[in-house]
Amino acid sequence: MAFLPSTDPVRSRAFYEGVLGLTVSASDGFALVLEGGGTTIRVTQVETFEPQPFTVLGWVVPDIAQVMAQLAQHSVEFVVFEGMGQDADGLWTAPGGHRIAWFKDPDANLLSLTQYA
The missing domain is CATH 3.10.180.10 (2,3-Dihydroxybiphenyl 1,2-Dioxygenase, domain 1)
Known part of the structure; x- marks a missing residue:
């Protein structure tokens, strides 16, 4: 839980x-x-x-771009971190190829999506 x-x-x-x-x-x-x-x-x-500056909950998804597009239709904004090298949509590709995006819930809890390489 x-x-x-x-x-x-x-x-x-x-x-x-x-x-x-x-x-x-x-x-x-x-x-x-x-x-x-x-x-x-x-x-x-x-x-x-006080919301924490780190991810508190995340989901593994099979197609992160599709899930991001669906969430964007509900006005979810993805967080772009200074110096992370994310793309314009807020998607970051880790050195091992995993793709990760972050967003916040209404209380500013930091949540994430991950698509494994």
Whole structure:
């Protein structure tokens, strides 16, 4: 099980269910429980928190360009890091050939997509 903080569970549900397509399995006022790709994600309501500068959750996808295009249709913006050498869409190709892109959820949790080489 993975855990994510959220200051607004309604907004998080709209993002994780409506944009990312995860299935809500429970919502109890304390947390939103999602299922996706065989992993349970518990989005826990918090009053305040400071987003971390590193990736907190990611998904392996078979076609990263296709998934990025689908997310862009939902106004998801991909993060471009200074000096990383990403392309114009925010896609980075690692030295070993893996392709990675980063984006943020509504609480600024840093998320990623990876397509293995």
